[in-house]
Each structure stands twice: as structure tokens, then as C-alpha cells.
Amino acid sequence: MHELDDEPLWDVLEEHLDEAEFLWESWEQSLVAPNYTLEEVASGVESRLYAHLDGLVIGDAPAAERLLVPALESDEPTRVSAAAAALLLGPVDSALDTLFTVLQDLPEQRPALVRAFACTDHAGLLPRLRATLSDVDEALVAAAAEALVFRHEPLGEALSVLLASDDPAARCLGLQALPGEPEAAGQVRAIQAGLADDDPGVVDAAIAAGLVLAPAPTWTRVRARAEEPGGAFAMLLLALRDQAGDRAALLAALADAARRPAAIYALGHVGAPDLVDACLEWLEDAEAGPLVGEMMQALTGIDLDDAGVTATVEEEALEHTPEHDLPRPDPLPTMQWWLRQRSRFEDGQRYLQGEPRARAEVVEALTSGPMRRRSALLLDLQLRAPRGVLLRLQTRAPTARQQRELVELRRLLGAG
Template sequence: MADRPIPPGPRGARRILWDVLEEHLDEASFLWRQRERSLLAPDERLEDLAGGEEARLLAHLGGLVTGGRAAAGRLLWPALAAEEPERVGAAAWSLMASREEDRTPSVLEALGTAEDAQRAGLLRALELGERTGLEGALLRVAPGLEALPQAGVLEVLVHRGADVTPLLARLAPGGPTPLHRAALRAARLVPTPLAMAWVRGAMEDAPPSLQDAARVAGLIHHLREPWLRCRKEVEQGRVRGRVPLLALAISGGPRETEALVRGLEWPQLREEVLWALGFCGRLSAAEALLDIIRDEGSWAAADSFATITGLPLEEPRFLERVPEDEEPAEEGEAGGGGDEAELPGPGVLAMKVHAAQVEAWWREARPRFEDRGRYLLGRPWSPEGLVAALEEVSMRRRPVLAWELAVRSQGACQVEPRAWTWVQRAALSRAKGVRMSVQPFEAFMTGNA
């Protein structure tokens, strides 16, 4: 396609190569979608994302920004009406990144009339937007929005780690479920007395998604009632979703690990339990997982085993690709419960594991481990090791470890696993000097909900 430059303008005006800009938008849309998928990949790490889809995406977004007002008028504003959220997101991000003018108010105005797919793209662009003062603009516009777009804006503010205390203080528990859920997620960022009012209201007879959000926030504030409910559900075998399993796993205590190992007997939640066991760090969990590897050649069990022990599972000697007609589904959702982006569940790769090779590796590695210790990637668990692991584990495991970091720091360290990689790394750098609780959760869940 020949380029279609804009008509000659004032002296010094740039010649716009429209075919190049259109290619930038197409490629940015594709890479935007690819980056979103990579955020939950079971076989990619933060470094892979930073040097791969994210770097390429930023290059194309930069190309759109250099198109200036002409590109905004001819390509970007029309793209906000697209049906694909990723195309809307790429266009909205580029509009807000303008060096010529602040277009954020116009992007925010578009939220009020956007269809669902368009709203999703706009909100994701706002989460990733880099313009100074964006949080203030969001806080000003939020109270005047209808419930659904207001919920979206509140989610954006939570993603950005903004001070949502004034906004949450004006809202009342109840109302439409999306807004209520967004408020419960926001509770992790506000003072504990305000958070307690929200968490308490969602502990009884609330839909599962609200109870999950309340428990995630409640544990960050060290509230005892959400913790006791999570533990009771697992120990009594009455688990309805993912959050209680993961709560016990990141607690890391022997009692909690024992309850999770028993959960392998629950057929409807077995894959979820396999996933959660990888966060326990205990040798009893590793041994239970090794039994399953031996019997089934399970990649899911090996993935959790490797998270505890440091087994280099990516080495070819441990893996065998599954023939195409035997490939499992891309992602496991055996137990449901919890939002996939918030706390992902088990992922699946089309691999079987060579159990004999794993057992041989473990015979050599086992003497380095103590029965009463807790381990992460083969190293004794420590706050420093938890921070380091967020660079090393798969993208799919990072949100759960980020939750543990937030809980153990009582909200002082909250890493958003869907943010730009350099934003996440800055948060991880700040986390290195923060005091954290190192015991199982039972020892410090003392607040009243």
C-alpha cells in the first residue's frame, strides 16, 4: 500500500506515512493482546515479558505517539470505537501519552458511553497510562459516573496504588456487585478501620466473588475472621473456591500444609490443590507431589514440586511433549473461585514429566533440605527470597506471591503483577527494606473484622 501523506501544511509540517502508522496500530493491538496473555503464562518469567512482547509493544506505541495530532484525528480517536479491547487500549494509551496536549479528560469522557469491550480497553489503558496527574483526574471523575464505569475507575485506581480512602469513605457497602467488588479490592489500600467495615459486610451471605475479595483484603490487614474462615473451610473439606486454598498455602505452616495435602483426595478440586501446594514450601507437600509425578507424570505436580525444591523443570531431560491429540486444555479451571487475573489458578502445558529423572535429581538434592524448613525455589524461605522469587517464578505464579508479599508486609508492599515491568521492579526494589512477618499466618492474624 502506498503511503497517504496528509496535504501540505504550514512550513515545517511533517509528512505523515499513513501506512506506517496503520501498521503501528495493528501491531500494537496484536502485541497488547499478546502481553495480556503473557501475564498469565505458565512458562514465561518477568524478564521474558520485559524483553519480549512488552518491549515490542512499547516501540509501536511510541510510533503512534510520534504521529501527533494528525494520527490522533485520523487513526486513534476512531479506534476507540473498535470492537477489540486491545485496539481500543492501544489507541487510548497513545492518545494519553501525547506530548502536545492532555487528552486524558476526553478519554475519561468516553467511558460513559462505551460498550463493554470498549470500556475494557479504555480501563486497561488507564491502568497502564503514564501521564502525570492521572490518579487525580480519575478521583475527580469517579463520583459522577454510573455504577459500572465507576467500578472500572475504582479498579484502575487500585491497580495504580492510588489513595482511594476519600472515594471509599463516600461509598456504602452494598449496591451493584461490580462496584461492591471493586470497593472490596480497594479496601487493601485504605486504613484498617475503614477496610474492616467493608470486609465485615461481605463475610456473611455475600456472593462468592465478594467473599473472595473480602478475604484477600482482610488478610492484608491481618484480620483474624477472614483467616479463620479460610482455614476452617479447608480443614473441614468445604472449600468453595480458590482463595482459601491459596491463603493456607502462602501461610506456609505445617498444619496448613497437612490440610492441603489431604485435599488431594477431593476430585473436584484436585488440580487447584496441586497448584496451591507449590506455594507451601514444605517438604511434606513436595513428597506428596513427587508421588503424583511418579504415578501420573503430571506436569502440574512437577511445576509445584519445582517451585518448592528448585527442580530445573525446563530442562529437556525432565519433559516429554504430549502428542497433539492428547493435549490438555490451555488453562485449568477445575475449582473456579476467584478472579483469574487477581489470583490465577492452575495452568497446563502439553508436557508429561519423566518421573525417573525427577526422582534421581531429588535423591541428590534431598540432603540439602530440612524436614521442618520452608523453601521457595530450593532456597530456605525468607522475605528477601520472596522478593527475589517474583523475578524468577512463572508469570502465572507471580500474583499469588505478590499477595503473600502484601500480607506479610501488612500492605506496605503491594506489587501489581499486571503493571509495566519497570513499575513492578521499582516496587520490588522498595520492598527490600520493609519489615515483614515471617511466621505462619495464625501467629499474626489478630485484627477484628
């Protein structure tokens, strides 16, 4: 009878795993969603996710052996990430050995495992990741490096391996790591090589690093990159910089249907009322209309749903994106609403959430604004930070870590 009492409630544990898989995906979406704030993520989907992970941890070794370890071979990445996180959070001594065996033997599972490594704390995880940096398998080195870079950990000698790799993804990773490396100032050549790379992703990674370490040549490349296919990141940078000619370059991109959505999104980060005026003609466009609405919300601080100017659109997408969570403006009522609001905002002034845009407002929006816009706000602050100051905030990390990093960011900026 005693043995039966000790037998885990397998149906309950299986439900915990199923729910953790579902909620992991929902959590990932919430981290970049326009309709969530950091506090709402923390108290909502993330809290529920960790409740189910805790339920799996309580299952101890039997749950690990029967449910979690087999789940590491699942075809569903979110199930792999959830199972790996539960193993890392649990008391099973062999968890790290098991996870790193899967990391080595099942390359197709690496992205999901790396995501769990990046987001879950375990006493032995960082030493194990650092040891993997010396592996002869470059793909394993890159996997370990990705998790370490996400945690703002230096890569040491592995950095040169990544920068010299034939794999564009590895070169991207090396460039992403550069600003946080102790000897970053001596890596200008690596940035220059990245700016001239044939792979657009590598160029974008070099631009991101160059903004911190080598601004002069980087900005020259940004302007050219903004004209190229897939130049959305460069367009956003021009909008955030907002120097002479930058707005004109972005306004010119509105005439190109392929570049228009990225241009509207970028212009929405300027916060200038005349730029809203310039985008009104695309309110009826299925793709561009919600981006124009987002621009209005960011400038005025008023939710379009609350203003009663949105339309209900029922459509099924094959793949969910953050844009699907944007409200869809009803064109005529939205235009009329904007014309009523327009007199509150002066030409020549930039606004954020209804107030003149300044660093304090950007920090506040980074803290309590929509999740979707926070990475751009962080970039805005970085562009204006003192030379040599690196602002670190992982906007796709668990919220407790983000809150700690926000405290340090405010300290560096003197924002209280």
C-alpha cells in the same frame, strides 16, 4: 510536493497499531507466565510493545484521528487498550476528552479502557479519574475507582458507595481498596460484612483485606472457604500460613478431583519435599501433572526442561492460560529424577529454589523468579510483615513501575 512529504505513512502506522494490539495481549500473558521473569518481560515483549506505541505517537494528530480514535470502538479489547495507551502517551490535547467520552458512552469498552488507564501515565489522568468518582453513574464510578486502586490511589467518599453497592463487582473493588485507605482501621465492619457475603468473589476480596486489617475473624473464614467450591485463594493462604492442620486440610483436598489442581498449586508454595512425594501419583494427569512439575521446580530450583525429563505435547486450547506454558513432565523419567534429588532435601524443612525458605529467598524470587508465582510470593511476604505495614507491588503493572515498587518493598522489609 511539500504536502505529500508531510503525509503520514499510513501503512506503517497501521502496522504499528496491529502489532501493538498483538503485543498488548502477549504482554498481558507474559505478566502471569511461568516461563518469563520480570527482566525478560521488560527486555522482550514489553520493549517491543512500547516501540510500536511510540511509532503511533509519532503519527501525532493525524494518526489519532484516522486510526486511534476509531480503534476505541473495536471488538478486540487489546486493540482498544493499545489505542487508548497511545492516545495517553501522545501530544494530542483532546485525548482525555475523547477517552472519557468513550468511557461514558460505550460501557462495553470500559474494561479495556480501564486497563490502559491503570498502566499508562498522563499528566491529567489522575485528576480526571478522581473527578469521575463523584459521577451519579455508579458503573462509571467503579471504572474510575478500578484504575485508581490499581495505582494505589485513595478513593475517599467513593469507597462507601462501592461497599454499599448492589453489584458484587463494586463491593469487591471497595474491599480491595480498603487496606490502602487512610482510615482503613475503622472499616472492620465492612470486612465482616464481606466475609459473610453471599458472593464468593466478595468473600475472597474481604479475606484479602482482612488479612491486613482484621486477621482473627478472617482466618476463621479462610479455613471454611478452602472447603467451598472455588476456594483456591483460601487454599493458597493455608499453604502460605502452614500452621498446624493446614497441610492436612490441603492433602485431604487431593482426593477430590475438582479441588486437586488448586490443592497441588497451593502445596507447591510450601516447599516441603514430603508434599512432592504425596503428589507424585498425579504426574500422569494432564491437568495436575504440570502443577506437580512446577512444585518440583520451585523447590529444587532446577528447570525440568533443562533436566531433560519433559514430554512434548501438542494441543490447542480455546483459551490460553498460564498453565499452558508449564512444562509437561514425562512421568517415569520425572519420578526417577525426583528420587535422585530427594536426598538433598530434609523433611521438616521448607525450600525455595533449592535453598531453605526464608524472607531473603522469597524477596529474591519475587524479584527474579517466574512471573506466575510472584503474586503468591508477595502474599507470603504480606502475611509475615509487621502489623500495619502494607506491601504494595502491582505484579500486572508495567515493569518500570514494578521495579520502583520493589525498591520500596525491600526498604520496608529491610531486605537491602
